[in-house]
Amino acid sequence: MTTESVQEGPGVFPEERRERLMRLVNQHRRLATDELAHMLGASLATVRRDTRALEREGKIRRTHGGVMSVGTAVEDAPDEEPLFSEKRRANLEEKKRIAAVAAELVPDYSTVIIDSGTTALALAQRLAGRPLMLITMDLKVAEAAARGPTEVWLLGGRVRNGLFSLVGAWADGMLRGIHADIFFLSADAIDAEAVTNSTVDEAELKKVALARAKKRVAIADHTKFNHRKLVSVCTLDAIDVLVTDEPARALVAPYESRFAQILYA
Missing domain, CATH: 1.10.10.10 (Winged helix-like DNA-binding domain superfamily/Winged helix DNA-binding domain)
Known part of the structure; x- marks a missing residue:
């Protein structure tokens, strides 16, 4: 696209x-x-x-x-790219399990960037109410996480209608001034070569977030593997941890050595 x-x-x-x-x-x-x-x-x-x-x-x-x-x-x-309402219904239980494992990687009082998407939303729901600074480029993620002591920062920019993610120069500029402990990266697709995304604007913002975090964690269910989308986000060795579901084990096996660590939910 x-x-x-x-x-x-x-x-x-x-x-x-x-x-x-x-x-x-x-x-x-x-x-x-x-x-x-x-x-x-x-x-x-x-x-x-x-x-x-x-x-x-x-x-x-x-x-x-x-x-x-x-x-x-x-x-x-x-x-x-499916719209948010379609994505949210797909593999809901798998996303919840991935979110539960991913949340364990986050110490209290961390600064966390959470990507856009429905797996990211499940993670935000899991982290909500904890003492964290949470930065996101997703309206739904921000809404879900804004509970109790969780301090939520929402990047500015253009809203992608039907998807609720934010993109553009404003979001990019804000993100470049942030130093985060951990970034949770959502993926449209992952294959043996790279993590890829459906749109240029979102892919560029993901690249900035990867550069602004000490630790980079990819979150994706088994349906995202062995596909490729339009735009490359990063190579597999740029990811510190991959969190995925158990059905992905066989799909990832041919290139699992390219990941530093894989956690199966």
């Missing part, structure tokens, strides 16, 4: 913009509304009007927080 944008001038007609929108949706099969707005150089309100009009004409399908090409189902688009 690309974050390339086309700045829309005052002379662009709605028909021209909608034609370009349709081409993008057909090319990528699935896009979040905010990503479409960025690509088109148009406002979110304009893109929403256009997608409603195109759906009425039967040319695209609207979903919660995004759009899909006609005839594309979620399972038919494995290289595209």
Whole structure:
């Protein structure tokens, strides 16, 4: 998926913009509304009007927080990023077990960066109420962690609609000024070569977080292994600890020696 944008001038007609929108949706099969707005150089309100009009004409399908090409189902688009509501329902018990093991790696009074995503959310729920400074680029993670003595800092930036993560120059700038004890990295995919992500903006922010933490912990369930997404985040030897679920053991076996430590939940 690309974050390339086309700045829309005052002379662009709605028909021209909608034609370009349709081409993008057909090319990528699935896009979040905010990503479409960025690509088109148009406002979110304009893109929403256009997608409603195109759906009425039967040319695209609207979903919660995004759009899909006609005839594309979620399972038919494995290289595209599912929305938060879809991710949250998947492998919930595995994510809870991973979160329980990951939480044991965090001493009280630590400064912790938690990535975006539903496994990260499960971890935030586990850490909530402990005496920690917790920094995140995810609205849902921040909401879950803001309990009792847990001090939560939410990075600024552009919200990815339907996903609730924050990206962009503001988030990047804030993160570069932070010194953290531990960063919990969520992964869209992991294979023998690298941890990869679906979007450029999120991948770049993850790279900054990796550089700002003393300890780097990847959290991922078994469905994330032996796949590759668009953008490389880091090589496997950049990870200090991988926390995953028991079904991942056989999947990771061919390259488990590339990780410094693996904990199975």
